Amino acid sequence: MDIEMNSFTHNGNDAAPHSSNGPVTASNTADVTCRASEATETDSLLTVQVSASNGQSIPSSPTGIQKNAHTPTEPRTISNIRRELNEVVFWKVKMWMVIAFILLLILLVIIISVALCSAIHRDPDETFDPSLFKVPVYFNGSFLLPNLALKEEQVTSNYSNQSLSADLQNKLADLYRYSPALGRYFSKAEIRVLWNSSVTADYQLKFLMPEEQQDALRNFTLSREMVYNVFRQFLYDQEPGSSEPLYINPRSLKMF
C-alpha cells in the first residue's frame, strides 16, 4: 500500500507542480478528485489506481478524508460505518446509542446552564440599597385644578381642604413611585391647595439620592427636566377634558 501511495505522489507532483512531498494522505485525495475531471489517458488510469488504495485506507483514516473522496467505493464506506455503529459496546448497548447519549447529555448541560444563568441573573439596575439614599433634593411648583373651580360650591361640600390635599398627595406619590427611573429615589409629596378664583395647588416633591454619583444623578435622572417631564407626561396621558375633580390641566404645570 505504501508503495502505491508513493508512486501516486510522484505522478501527481509531475502533473501539477506541488513543492512539498510531506503531507501525503490529505492532499493526495484532493488532487485526485480535481484531476479526475481532466480527461487524459494517464489521469484516468491514475484515478482508478488511487481510488482503490483510498478504499483500503479508509478504516484507519480520519472521517474527513472519506468525505473528500468522491470515489465509486462510497457505498462500501457507508456500509462500513453502519457496521461500526451497530457494534455492541457492552450489554445490549450499541455504538450509535452511546454517541446519541453523549450528544443529548451535552445539549442538556447547555440548556440547564443557560436556564440557570437566566434564573439567577440579577439585574444590576434593579438592585439598590435604599438605606444609602440620604441626600435630599426638592422640587417645587404649582398646577391648576380647573374642574374644581367650575363647580366650587358643590365640590367644597364633598371635599374638605385636607382630604383634597391628601388625595392629590397620593396621586403624585403614586405617579412618581411607579416611575421606573425615579421611583427608588422618591420620598414624599406635599400639597397646599389655594382656593381663589381658580383652584391652585402648590406642591413640593422630595427625593433622596445616594452620596455617590450625585452629579450624574442631578444632571440626568434627578434633573428638573426629568422630574418635570415625568409629571407632565402623566398629565398628557390623562383623558383630555375629563370631568374628574382631580383632573390637572397639563398646560398649567409649573416647576421651579
Next chain:
Amino acid sequence: GRMQPSRLVLVLGLLSGEESCDNFTDLNLSHCFMGTSLYVRLLLYTRSNLDCGRELDHHRLSSQPLFNLSRPTAFVIHGYRPTGAPPIWIDHIVHLLAEQEDMNVIVVDWNKGAANLNYFTAVTYTREAARNLTGFIMTMEEEGAALSSLHLIGVSLGAHLAGFVGANLKGKIGRITGLDPAGPMFTSTTPEERLDPSDAMFVDVLHTDMDSFGLRGAHGHIDFYANGGVDQPGCPKTIFAGKSYFVCDHQRSVFLFLCALNRTCSLTGYPCSSYGDFLDGRCLQCEAFKPASCPVLGYDISRWRETLLRLGQTKVFFSTTASLPYKKLSYRVDMVTWNQYLRWGVVYIRLHSGRHFTEARVDHKLLRLEQYTSTRLLAQFDEDLQHIQKISLRISTGNVIGPRYKIRLLRIRFTPLERPERPLMCRFDIIMDENMEVAFRPLPCNSPH
C-alpha cells in the same frame, strides 16, 4: 382605399402651410450594429410647440421664429444609446422644463453617433459633438443671447459633453447639470477630460450608479448622492432581470431629476463626507445655508447658489424609496439611557397615525447605548404621516439565549428634519425588554415655559 388619419393630418398641415414636426432620430439595433457616424440635430421646443419639435439651423437662427434669444435656454443632452431608440424620458423632461419658466428647450439629438454598439466610438464622438454645439452657442451669443442664461442638462455621456462645451466657452455658461456622468473611460481622467466645476458658473451633479456606469468622485459645485450614489432601491440585484439590471441604477438619476422638476418629490441633501456618516446621523446640520434649508435637488437652486459657490465643492447625501415620489421622511432621534452597563442594538421605529403606520429600520450598524450619553440616529420613513398618535419602538440586541435584559430610557426625542413647522415629539422614562416592542403616545417636547 381609405386615407389613414395621420396622413390626413399631414396633408391638412401641408395645405395650411404648417411645417411638420421634427422628432428625435429613431434608430434601431441594426444601425447600432453597423455603426453610425456623428450627426447633431438641435430640436427646439417652447411653450407654443411642446409636442412638436422644430429642427434649428446651426447657422441661420432667425429662420425659426419660435426661437427667442431673449429667453433663457436649456439644452437637454442624452448619452450613449446602445439600442438606438429615443430616450423614453425626452418628452417628459421637455414638458417639465417648459413648466419651470418660459424658455427655449433644445434637445441635442446626437443619436447618430451615440448609437453604436462600440461604446468607445460614442466616447470619441462626444468631443466632436461638443465642438458642434459650441459653434451653435457662439452663434447664439453673436445674435444676442447671454451665456449666463444657458443651462446644459447632460445625462451620462451627455454630462461630459456638456462639460466639454462649457470648457470650450471658458466656463461662462450659466449652469451645467450632470445626471450620473458616465464612468467608463472617464474614471482616471483629468478634469479637462471630463465634467468639472470650472466648466460653468454653476455645476450640479447627481450620482446614482457610481459602481458601474456612473463616475465616482465629486465633479460639481454640489454633488448629490442618492442612496450613497450606488445601488438604488427597487433596482434588480441579479442579471436575471434582463436589461433593467444594467440600466436601472443609472437611469434613476433622470427619474429623480424629473420628479424634482415635477415638485412631486422634494429631496433634501445633507452635507456630509460619506453616506455612512449620513446614515449614522452625524450630518444633519444645515447651519451653513441659513436662512435656507439644506440644498434641495431640482431646477431652482438660487437659494443655495451663493453659499455653494463660496464653499467650493459640497457633497450632499439623501436616501430615497424604491418608487415615486422617492422621498423619505427623516427624523433625528436622540435617546439617553440610564442602564449602568453598555448595551448594543439596532432600532426599529414605527409611527402610527390612525390605522396607518410607517416603519424605519435603523439596522445598518449596532448602536451604542451608554449611560447618560445621548445616542443619535437618523430614522428615515417611507411615508410622511402627519398626525402621529402613537410611536412604537423596538431595540433588538440579538440576544436569543440567556437572561432578558431591560433597556431603560430617560428620554427619547424625535426631530422632524424636513418639516420645521412640525413639533418635536418626546417621551420620558421608558422601560422596555430587549427585542420587544414598546408603544407610547408622544408628547410635545417644548414645555409651555
